[in-house]
Amino acid sequence: MAAPTVATTREELAALLADARGAGRCVGFVPTMGALHEGHASLMRTARQRIAGGPLVVSIFVNPLQFGAEEDLDRYPRTLDADLEVCAREGVDIVFAPSVEEVYPGGEPQVMIRAGALAKVLEGKSRPGHFRGVLTVVAKLFGLVRPDVAVFGQKDYQQLTLVRRMVLDLNMGVEVVGAETVREPDGLALSSRNRYLDPEQRHAASALSRALRAAQENARYGVEVARDEARAELREHLVDLDYLVITDPDLGELPADVPPGTAARILVAARVGTTRLIDNMELRF
Ligand code: PAF
Secondary structure: OOEEEEOOHHHHHHHHHHHHHHOOOOOOEEEEOOOOOOHHHHHHHHHHOOOOOOOOEEOOOOOOHHHOOOOOHOOOOOOOHHHHHHHOOOOOEEEEEHHHHHHHHHHHOOOOOOHHHHHOOOOOHHOOOOOHHHHHHHHHHHHHHHHEEEEEEEOOOOOOOHHHHOOOOOOOOEEEEEEEOEOOOOOOOOOOOHHHHHHHHHHHHHHHHHHHHHHHHHHOOOHHHHHHHHHHHHOOOEEEEEEEEEEEOOOOOOOOOOOOEEEEEEEEEEEEOOOOEEEEEEEEO
């Protein structure tokens, strides 16, 4: 279990990657905000499979630009030592853990990535500016790491969709891979936020994935039945629903008449106590 080399500056990162680039090896990248759990470890394994022996880079950076004024940036868990152990276990070669000044040397950047209409719905509705912050930092990190392959979790499906769109629209030439959500045995999607749930809330939180599964099981009866079954599952629990929507796989609207075999996505967000949780699954009608 070799420890990864930690780079904290852009120069250190470039020097560490220079040889691999010179040798034409594939660079893999998993961007994170730390507080790593098994979900992140599985992103690392997915990246490793894609790049064989090439260098695997993980960034650990709590990006202030994606936090709203009322969201507590200081409360975000920072667990670097434990994170480095996860990276060592997963055979990560380089951890890029820069300071805020290193990533934003001139303070808040003037030029940012405008995330477009898709950033104003779902998560973007309750978190204005969030996806502009996410895409801006991801674009900056892509510029520094210059990965061939970057892996993001399907759990943050809107983020994954927007990153894909940015790469396409701006010709970034990075292969973006969406890795399956890792779940607890009762179905709860792994998230750094689960640590804030007390036992009663933890029990209620598992209703989110049950609701999505109920929709999956009833998708053959059509959109309305699938959505109603999901809602019924949530109604029995102490969850304060923000949204439960069924979209096409790119988060666009489904046609009025959905032909059998159509692929779709069901997405949910709810507050359990003071913790906001999100989840999503594929549906096939
Ligand atoms: O998903 C996250 O952890 C963050 O949004 C990301 C992609 C690392 C950007 O800060």
